[in-house]
Amino acid sequence: MSDKPNKLIEKGKRLDGRKVDELRPIKMEVGVLKRADGSCYMELGGNKAIAAVYGPRAVHPRHLQEATQVIIRYRYDMASFSVKERKRPGPDRRSIEISKVSREALAPVILKEYFPRSVIDIFVEILQADAGTRTVGINASSVALADAGIPMRGIVSSCAVGKVDGEIVLDLTGQEDNYGEADMPIAMTQDGKITLLQMDGHLTKEEFAQAIELAKKGCKQIYEVQRSALISKYEGVSNV
């Protein structure tokens, strides 16, 4: 049994009314958790996630510490109630993979040598999921890291691109992810250096190039939201 719609794109419009190159509506708020050093809440369409950053702080267990740089730990977790069919609590293969690639997406911008023998812990909780949760986690974590005052070369922005009904589209919904031909989450720095690129499905070389261009456009828009969310928390806050 399948709830596959006949068409996912009709007359240039997707089922939620978006054009192929449009992101879902975004909401972002910085500093939502009192106990964390940095935090961020983000909504992207039907996704709701929260990121919390702790550190730099002492490493436990101590044998994990590195003499010349900070270590970065990232834990992605999906709440049991975040998806249609209850997800069993705790880590699974998928969340371990997402935690690994998300950590690698953020690590290149962090000035790791500033905090030897320390750790930065990043926690991401997905409260509601509708495809693209790893991209939401990365975007929210990037802002939470900035909120925690972690020195970084820039902010990482992330979005998914893919192929649906033969067209290259930005920011797939769950339905588009399930019934589309390809899904490609990407993360990049402001100057376009790619720090995450995964792909599920098939794209031709030309489609791949088109998808990368679209991802650049999407990430630029997300960067603007990240920037304004940080500015709105910190404007008027003096350094002294």
Ligand code: CDP
């Ligand atoms: O969320 P993301 O696109 O980064 O990762 P995915 O593994 O491609 O998952 C796509 C979507 O499938 C998730 O965002 C959820 O909406 C859904 N999903 C689910 O319903 N139950 C799970 N146990 C895992 C994912």
